[in-house]
Amino acid sequence: MHPLVAATPTPVHPLPRLAKALGLEPEQLWVKREDLTGLAGGGNKARKLQHFMSEALSGGYRVLVTGGGPQSNHARMTAAAAAMNGLGCVLVLRRPETEDLSGNLLLDRMLGAQIHWVDPIPFAALNQSIVDIAGAHTQKAYPIPIGGSSLPGAIAYAQVAQELSTQLTFDLVVVANGSGGTQAGLAAGLGDHARVAGVNVGAQDGIDAFVTDLAAQAAAALGLPTPNGAAQIDHGRIGLAYGVPTKECEEALLLVARTEGLLLDPVYTGKAMAGLIAWARHGRLDGKRVVFVHTGGLPGLLSTRYTQWMGAALVDS
Incomplete structure (x- = not known):
């Protein structure tokens, strides 16, 4: 890694x-x-991910979990950071009206991220979902808040x-x-x-x-x-x-x-x-x-x- x-x-x-x-x-x-x-x-998330990745790797985590909207730039870059280091990645994304595979969402899939769709919920609730899904994962999972x-x-x-x-x-x-x-x-x-x-x-x-x-x-x-x-x-x-x-x-x-x-x-x-x-x-x-x-x-x-x-x-x- x-x-x-x-x-x-x-x-x-x-x-x-x-x-x-x-x-x-x-x-x-x-x-x-x-x-x-x-x-x-x-994008700006690369700077933040340097810090999060250091913590995740030193802590022996095997999966990154984060989230946002369906076109989240942070989600796309987190998926890339996970791929670079052989880690899994789960993206908790607010469900759009149509799940069109384009833009960032297309890149998420190309980078190997698993998409976990949730209904359009408030910001704080989505952050809590990230924590909950990381805690329930079968592997040691590192939660990263929306936008880092x-x-x-x-x-x-x-x-x-x-x-x-x-x-x-x-x-x-x-x-x-x-x-x-x-x-x-x-x-x-x-x-x-x-x-x-x-x-x-x-x-x-x-x-x-x-x-x-x-x-x-x-x-x-x-x-x-x-x-x-x-x-x-x-x-x-x-x-x-x-x-x-x-x-x-x-x-x-x-x-x-x-x-x-x-x-x-x-x-x-x-x-x-x-x-x-x-x-x-x-x-x-x-x-x-x-x-x-x-x-x-x-x-x-x-x-x-x-x-x-x-x-x-x-x-x-």
Whole structure:
């Protein structure tokens, strides 16, 4: 067995054409390419999985158990990490209206994961199902929370914040907030919640307190001061529900693709970029150097549901 190693450090580069389109100066807008971490298509979960895999391997576990939505990026990357190390993998996924084998779900199956479908249940109940299924497994099974959003995952992104600080001087980081661990870790590493703007994509309730508390835990684990303030989260970009793209998200995907050749996804990064675009247009980013954290997610865009949505949008674009 070999522990998972993400392809790091990930690059940071400017987005001058997008900046111009938003009325910003060319050097104001940058992207941290966490989509290039290299594990089964890349994404921010590779950083977190390095920590979880270390614990699982040292503890003699034979199976990884995690979960999420049917197009979960975290599930796909956990399945890949398990395959790399000869471990089994069980994915506890919320049952969709149609079990279409495309996008991340197709990759889950290719990577050998066993799918355990559950009815659409709340976030906390799904996390409990992961723990219960791991406990009942016939082999020693290691439960990983949805999105890897617990202390090890937050520690991983506190370290990313420190990596980013060696690459660039900046004022603000913008990131999608699904299960909260990435934003919490970034705030812990930077020492100030005001320097991290999260965009809520609607995955769970009570996310503000969760991020604030987890950031404090991650900072303490690393011997860092508790971050100043409380989590800064934009709740206005969710739309109808988690996973349901918005018109703002559609605009963000097309604008970023056509100005920078950068591909976002409709569940996480598209909604996060929609938030950034709105803030720029309302003057909230004036005079600031901003880094957008690209957390990955491209396979989700290639699921049948979202290719049909984007295909319809392209007819009029």
